[in-house]
Amino acid sequence: MSEVTATASNDRGFFGEGNYPGIFGWIFSTDHKRIGLLYFWSVTIFFCVGVLLGLLLRLELFAPGETIMSAQSYNATFTLHGVIMIFLFIIPGIPAAFGNMIMPIQIGARDVSFPKLNLFSWYLYITGAVLAVTSLFTGGGPPDTGWTFYVPFSAQTSTNVSLAAIAVFILGFSSILTGLNFVTTIHRLRTKGMTWMRIPLFTWSLYATAWIQILATPVIGITVALLFAERVLGTGLFDPSQGGDPIMFQHLFWIYSHPAVYIMVLPGMGVISDIIPVFSRKPAFGYKAIVVSSIAIAFAGSLVWAHHMYTSGMSDMAVMIFSFLTFIVAIPSAIKVFNWLATMYQGSILLDPPLLYALSFILLFTIGGLTGLVLGAAAADVHVHDTYFVVGHFHFVMFGGTGMAFFAAMHYWLPKIYGRMYDKTVATVAWGVIMIGFLILYISMKVVGMQGMPRRYYDYVPEFTGLNQLATVGSWILAVGLILMFVNIFRGIFKGDPVEANPWGGACLEWQIPSPPPTENFGEEDPVVTHGPYDFKKAGIL
Amino acid sequence: MNPQPLITTTEAVDKAFYVIFGISGIALLGITVAMVYLVWRYNRKREPVPLSQKDHNAWLEATWIIIPTILVGIMFWYGWEGYLSLRRIPDNAIPIQGSSRMWSWLFTYENGKTSDKLYVPVGQPVKVLLTSEDVLHSFYVPAFRVKRDCVPGMENYVWFVAEQPGSYDLFCAEYCGVAHSSMITTVEAIPATEFAAWLKAQPATADAGKELLQKHGCLGCHSLNGSPMVGPSFQGIGGRQVIVVSGGESRTLTSDRTYLEKSIVDPGADIVEGYPPAMPPYAGRIPEEELAGMLDYLTGLNAKEQSAEVTGDNAVSEAVKATEEKESGQSGQPAEATEPVNHASPGEDLAGKNGCLGCHSTDGSRRVGPSFKGLMGSERTVVKDGHEVTVTADADYLIRAIRDPGAEIAKDYPPAMPPYPGLSDEDIKALQAWLETLE
Numbered sequence: 001m002s003e004v005t006a007t008a009s010n011d012r013g014f015f016g017e018g019n020y021p022g023i024f025g026w027i028f029s030t031d032h033k034r035i036g037l038l039y040f041w042s043v044t045i046f047f048c049v050g051v052l053l054g055l056l057l058r059l060e061l062f063a064p065g066e067t068i069m070s071a072q073s074y075n076a077t078f079t080l081h082g083v084i085m086i087f088l089f090i091i092p093g094i095p096a097a098f099g100n101m102i103m104p105i106q107i108g109a110r111d112v113s114f115p116k117l118n119l120f121s122w123y124l125y126i127t128g129a130v131l132a133v134t135s136l137f138t139g140g141g142p143p144d145t146g147w148t149f150y151v152p153f154s155a156q157t158s159t160n161v162s163l164a165a166i167a168v169f170i171l172g173f174s175s176i177l178t179g180l181n182f183v184t185t186i187h188r189l190r191t192k193g194m195t196w197m198r199i200p201l202f203t204w205s206l207y208a209t210a211w212i213q214i215l216a217t218p219v220i221g222i223t224v225a226l227l228f229a230e231r232v233l234g235t236g237l238f239d240p241s242q243g244g245d246p247i248m249f250q251h252l253f254w255i256y257s258h259p260a261v262y263i264m265v266l267p268g269m270g271v272i273s274d275i276i277p278v279f280s281r282k283p284a285f286g287y288k289a290i291v292v293s294s295i296a297i298a299f300a301g302s303l304v305w306a307h308h309m310y311t312s313g314m315s316d317m318a319v320m321i322f323s324f325l326t327f328i329v330a331i332p333s334a335i336k337v338f339n340w341l342a343t344m345y346q347g348s349i350l351l352d353p354p355l356l357y358a359l360s361f362i363l364l365f366t367i368g369g370l371t372g373l374v375l376g377a378a379a380a381d382v383h384v385h386d387t388y389f390v391v392g393h394f395h396f397v398m399f400g401g402t403g404m405a406f407f408a409a410m411h412y413w414l415p416k417i418y419g420r421m422y423d424k425t426v427a428t429v430a431w432g433v434i435m436i437g438f439l440i441l442y443i444s445m446k447v448v449g450m451q452g453m454p455r456r457y458y459d460y461v462p463e464f465t466g467l468n469q470l471a472t473v474g475s476w477i478l479a480v481g482l483i484l485m486f487v488n489i490f491r492g493i494f495k496g497d498p499v500e501a502n503p504w505g506g507a508c509l510e511w512q513i514p515s516p517p518p519t520e521n522f523g524e525e526d527p528v529v530t531h532g533p534y535d536f537k538k539a540g541i542l
Numbered sequence: 543m544n545p546q547p548l549i550t551t552t553e554a555v556d557k558a559f560y561v562i563f564g565i566s567g568i569a570l571l572g573i574t575v576a577m578v579y580l581v582w583r584y585n586r587k588r589e590p591v592p593l594s595q596k597d598h599n600a601w602l603e604a605t606w607i608i609i610p611t612i613l614v615g616i617m618f619w620y621g622w623e624g625y626l627s628l629r630r631i632p633d634n635a636i637p638i639q640g641s642s643r644m645w646s647w648l649f650t651y652e653n654g655k656t657s658d659k660l661y662v663p664v665g666q667p668v669k670v671l672l673t674s675e676d677v678l679h680s681f682y683v684p685a686f687r688v689k690r691d692c693v694p695g696m697e698n699y700v701w702f703v704a705e706q707p708g709s710y711d712l713f714c715a716e717y718c719g720v721a722h723s724s725m726i727t728t729v730e731a732i733p734a735t736e737f738a739a740w741l742k743a744q745p746a747t748a749d750a751g752k753e754l755l756q757k758h759g760c761l762g763c764h765s766l767n768g769s770p771m772v773g774p775s776f777q778g779i780g781g782r783q784v785i786v787v788s789g790g791e792s793r794t795l796t797s798d799r800t801y802l803e804k805s806i807v808d809p810g811a812d813i814v815e816g817y818p819p820a821m822p823p824y825a826g827r828i829p830e831e832e833l834a835g836m837l838d839y840l841t842g843l844n845a846k847e848q849s850a851e852v853t854g855d856n857a858v859s860e861a862v863k864a865t866e867e868k869e870s871g872q873s874g875q876p877a878e879a880t881e882p883v884n885h886a887s888p889g890e891d892l893a894g895k896n897g898c899l900g901c902h903s904t905d906g907s908r909r910v911g912p913s914f915k916g917l918m919g920s921e922r923t924v925v926k927d928g929h930e931v932t933v934t935a936d937a938d939y940l941i942r943a944i945r946d947p948g949a950e951i952a953k954d955y956p957p958a959m960p961p962y963p964g965l966s967d968e969d970i971k972a973l974q975a976w977l978e979t980l981e
Contacts (some may be wrong), residue, residue, distance in 0.1 A: 071720045071772075072818040073962055147716050152694060152721060153677040158819040239685050240695020246678065247693060251760055280584070283597035311680060313698045327614040331607065335572060338606040344580040346593035351581065359577060366573050370566035373614070377621025379558040382628060383687040386680060386715040411761050418550060452684025454715040457723035461711060537595065 003110055013419065013516030021454045030115035031519060033417065036100030038122050042096040043097055044486075046088040046129065053081040053470030058441075058475040061468045064460050070371060071328030072303045073200035074458040075144040076159070080136070082147030083164065088129055090402050091260060095213075096125070096178055099206045101417055103182065105510040106200045108527045110192025110520040113184040117301045121177040128171035135163035148257075149536035151238040156228045162231050165224040172221045175263070182206055191509075193529030200508045200533040203271025208294040212259045212266075216302060220256035223249070237442050247312055251501040254305035264398060265365075266294060268405030269336055272358045275412055275534075276340050279294060279355035280347030281542060293332035319378050322326035322392060326376035333369055348478040354504070357408035360435055364398045364400025368393055371446065386456075389449025394443045400438065407434075407485065412504070414493050419515040421499045422492025430485035444471035507531075507539035548667070551702045554627035555687035561620040565613055593752055609843050628688065631701045635667040642672070642679035642692040642714070644822055645721035645772070646762035651741060658756070660712060660729045663737035669701040674757075674824050680716035683729055691716055704731030707903075720820040721763060721772045754832050758824070766843075772823060774814050780841040785811035806833065889976025892969055904980055912952045918978045921974020924950040940974055941967075 014033050018025020026034055060067045060074055069077070101448055103114055112118050136142040139160035145153060154161050186199070186207050199207075227249070229235045235241030238249045259264070277284045284290060306314060306322040371393045374380045386391060415421045448467040453460055460468065502511040509529070513521060532537040546560050584593075638660070639650040649660050649670070662668045670680050674692035682689040686702035716724035732740065755776075764774035774784075782797050790813055795801055804811060806828070809821035828836070880968070892898075893914075906915040912922075920935050930953060933939055942949065944965055965973075 035606040327618040348592045379624025456717040459723040
């Protein structure tokens, strides 16, 4: 792919030379790989906290009535689970962690366009996270509104919603600045020969994502700022007795939060689009269609927000329009799935852990997407809206989609970044356990939702007991799988066998430099790109 | 004049479900089979070198754009058509006002009758006009596939028709705070004639104060019998000492009229220790004279007077029952005095008021629970501790089945019945006397 030759890979690459000693070499570093790792460890810690909270929720729901906590604690716990998983894990997860680590290398750059702004984004993220955690222990106690902060409840509750709103506001800025940085980097810093149609699909997906981050995130900032004003100043913008409208809040909230779903899942699709060609030794089928579908999802995905509101009382005309647009946005997602399958056709497939996680992305995302069609259809949505069917659906899409892509990215790129390999057998076993637990947990939720169990229910009628217990058992299996996976991969990257520059046989630029990569990625001369990202013949893999 | 046969809301929604699940099921099967086949067929052990490097095929790609587009078009259409059925109210639908608040429902019929359960006649469409007095709620009856949010400041509606008699769960589906999952009631579908009689029957003249508490939803969170719910119980509240937390500091207060009034209009100021700060302020939401009536009633609830009252868990059935007792004690002829159209025996009256008939028929037909017909004295197979045993339905069994229904579950029936500890021994005797007449 380039003229770069791998140097001896037994030096410690960018781990070796910090500008400051010890921890300061990390928290004051402007190197994109170090910032990527700061994000990686932060989001992973928050993911584990979120999982723990999720397990507590499932334990509470093991039987009707009070099992391990009070109703108020339960409501605070699911709020916290949602806020942490959405704002502190999934949104920054793949773009800020793996995007930072890998994207500049993929386009032949030495860093992002604004390295200091990049570090500042991480500080904003940590500030937001600290404020979110502070909101639990100050004021009126942990927020109990759900991550959706719907008014009038959120304007009335005496819990510490105001501070949580400030936290979300700050986290939003972190996301906007990362998006801005990535768009600029991809436009300006591509190396010689890296034409638009030679950009790896992971970077393409980050490009589409970054535009949503820039355009949609300000709206959540406005929304939570207005909520703050409603609580502190009593502005009454959402209070009908003062001429306001509670439904307007829902529109504002989802104008960001639906596109945010694509901020979460597009980078995951990018990871899968990069992994499948490498492990099939075949170029990505329909490269251009995948690129166009990413852009189409980013665009059409911004126009479907009110499909969260069919039962809210908005007009039937609005229901029809948003239902129609929702079905339109399903098409580019379907195209991607077909393209991934076609990539494997006539290939030479190696079922290594990154591919296993990528394939489970396809299966789980497909189930999540198809159940999304149930929710997109106006009549069917009326029955399952705000039930456990929705909870099952978005866990399939977010955890089965983005979460699995995050795990796939970990197994694919961490050996490159750390220069060490994990145990592939253990990784495969962990994958199997995760899949079993996942399917038991979330299919049970979908079924109990079809039967009519509303979400955010601390207590439930006895008919729902069996499926809730099954789901809880599933959560334990899933937890065992996750522990196995994390222990194995962390043991691997710190103590595993050293790996060469290109352990998987990839053709993109990140595989042409040593593992771990050197501080400025490339030697004295910038790389020159002469072929596409999946041209295994010209890259010398075949 | 309805030329077309009535399509129920359940049928309209289920049609969309069948179409979408059908198409999705086939798509999922196809994708899964293809994925497994490809991984098996083109495994590196079998194919060490890829058979091709082909990376596009315009016709193929066009096909898998066009076919999904057609399919999603079909699914959109069925979804939209079903939705329209939910929005088109049949001309003969009976209007009922459905008011929601934290955390209870109140249904008001055309003649002014109110109920916290939604009674509807079988076979007759009803439209429920939904409003909220505080935050968002959502009216959801899974059996009829209807859901619509209750939004402060606007009126939404749902319509449905119950084709079979029975008791159907009615949930609040929009998160509304600490007791969200307790905001459950039922739709009681009863035969049209029974419904007409029910509608005409005047509600028993309860204590005015108690009725006010029920009207404003107080009893959703505060019991009358001493059991703690979301908030502290009203039992003995007049003049008792309470420990409250005000601005982070605890202090002890006497629960007098001033305190009680402040607790209603500005509940956040003093929170009773051990309870969540969950109550919304009622300032400006209760008319002056009604507030005065409530305070009169509450200050009268001192410990001495309450000792005469009964023990029980369910605040609402408690209120009904207390009324019942009062009537029996005072007039001796409650049915005639307060319910002119209903000449039922006391036992039948109790069964109706406590909602027994929502799940147990009197004509031998199967509902949620076994029928009352021929129950007394019969041999019943029940599941106890996981084993099937045969018991005789005698007086003792009746007490067990009402007080602790989960211990012995009638075979082939769900363990759905909540315990009714609020029914006194006399009540159960009265019920038994009535049940014995149902041979």
